[in-house]
């Protein structure tokens with residue numbers, strides 16, 4: 118899996134919130150995106166995944182330029198994002214949330230619902246099996262039958278990761294996956310991400326917990342006021358003077 | 371059986387078909403349809419026009435359901451991708467256009483005079499048996515519609531429309547296009563409305579444009595809100611509550627004979643308005659509880 122984010126830009130009126138940002142990922146890597154509040158990280162994710170229309174730039178996934186593909190098409194191409202503020206299906210159980218995420222469901226139209234119930238039931242069984250695996254993997258067993266709206270913030274983050282996994286995505290973009298997750302679980306979650314990465318899934322991760330993130334990623338990109346100000350190995354980037362300045366100066370406002 | 375009760379049961383069944391369709395659209399999918407009566411109107415006119423021109427009633431009913439469904443197609447194509455509040459306005463506009471067409475295309479609809487002499491469903495029988503036969507057929511359609519809704523709720527399709535209702539952006543992030551699901555839901559709900567309109571036309575025997583005002587849509591909204599949005603049992607309960615308030619206010623004159631006849635229409639309106647207010651204050655989740663309670 119390769120990803121090239123090329124010169125992505127977004128302006129609101131006169132304010133450029135993402136300014137020609139380029140990020141490259143080769144061979145299903147784990148890459149971090151950091152920067153102070155308001156730097157434009159989440160906006161960049163929305164641009165890349167087609168949830169926002171930008172002002173120039175392109176995304177190339179596995180050598181294919183996505184041009185102006187819609188959010189749905191981008192997700193179908195294997196690029197799935199989570200949201201900074203979790204968007205769980207609040208009135209559905211965790212299990213149902215995960216079931217809904219499985220791709221290629223023949224039962225998702227009215228014709229098959231009424232005229233091919235047997236084949237739909239067969240596929241449901243298959244999907245249910247995968248959902249159980251995902252629930253075990255993410256240790257969501259105790260809340261499997263709880264409406265997702267009642268989960269804690271951390272559990273919702275896990276659920277969103279689970280849904281992304283259910284889609285069979287090859288690139289998963291996590292927006293602050295550790296926010297609201299307790300430190301023990303963060304360590305576990307990092308381990309899961311490594312495992313998934315070893316299976317060939319690429320990760321692009323926005324995170325404010327720099328300690329946990331730098332242990333996880335091979336490369337960090339730093340944004341400040343819309344611009345990329347540094348990139349490279351975590352240790353080098355975190356000791357960079359401009360980066361420290363951005364965090365101390367920009368982060369305080 | 372009392373003729374009055376049979377009549378109420380028939381009208382309740384006709385309302386229930388409408389309400390089941392709207393519950394599918396709003397309660398399960400989150401689609402705000404303010405133009406439901408438009409498809410009811412299309413169905414009523416389709417069946418009325420066909421049957422008064424010699425088409426057997428069985429076929430005109432079928433045609434009404436299909437034409438009701440097809441009428442929703444252009445509305446869906448134009449506005450299903452709009453934000454939900456814009457869709458609400460577009461659908462309301464659509465139903466008013468339908469009513470305008472019914473009013474002004476006299477060659478087809480007989481204009482404001484309406485269409486009279488619409489044949490009964492079982493032309494062979496008369497009087498009480500006619501009413502009972504009508505009730506039987508309405509009941510059959512209602513039972514079928516309820517079974518269909520139960521099948522949908524338990525299906526992967528049902529799961530996905532509820533996901534759309536809960537969070538459309540998240541559905542997109544999973545690579546599924548909400549528009550296709552919404553379109554199917556719009557079509558099926560409109561098919562039920564078309565069928566309901568046809569049954570209404572054959573039951574009343576006379577239709578005119580002024581019977582298809584937006585107020586009908588809002589009565590159905592009140593029914594599903596009072597019964598419990600997103601629940602099939604809530605839809606059934608809501609229609610019963612609506613009928614109790616609509617019909618109950620009729621009997622008000624028995625205990626308060628000083629109310630003039632002309633005031634009755636307003637009083638009925640006031641009664642269901644009051645009912646809706648009481649429900650939103652004391653039981654906002656509706657009688658049976660809505661989808662947020664589980």
Ligand SMILES: Nc1ncnc2c1ncn2[C@@H]1O[C@H](COP(=O)(O)OP(=O)(O)OP(=O)(O)O)[C@@H](O)[C@H]1O
Nearest residue numbers: 129132134152153154155156157158159160161201
């Ligand atoms: N609709 C909008 N109109 C104008 N400005 C906006 C809009 N949406 C976001 N912004 C601005 O864009 C900038 C980038 O926001 P963004 O959410 O991408 O930051 P972020 O890096 O994700 O921050 P955080 O770490 O707090 O999540 C912010 O200054 C924000 O105020």
Ligand SMILES: [Mg+2]
Nearest residue numbers: 158159160201
């Ligand atoms: Mg953000």
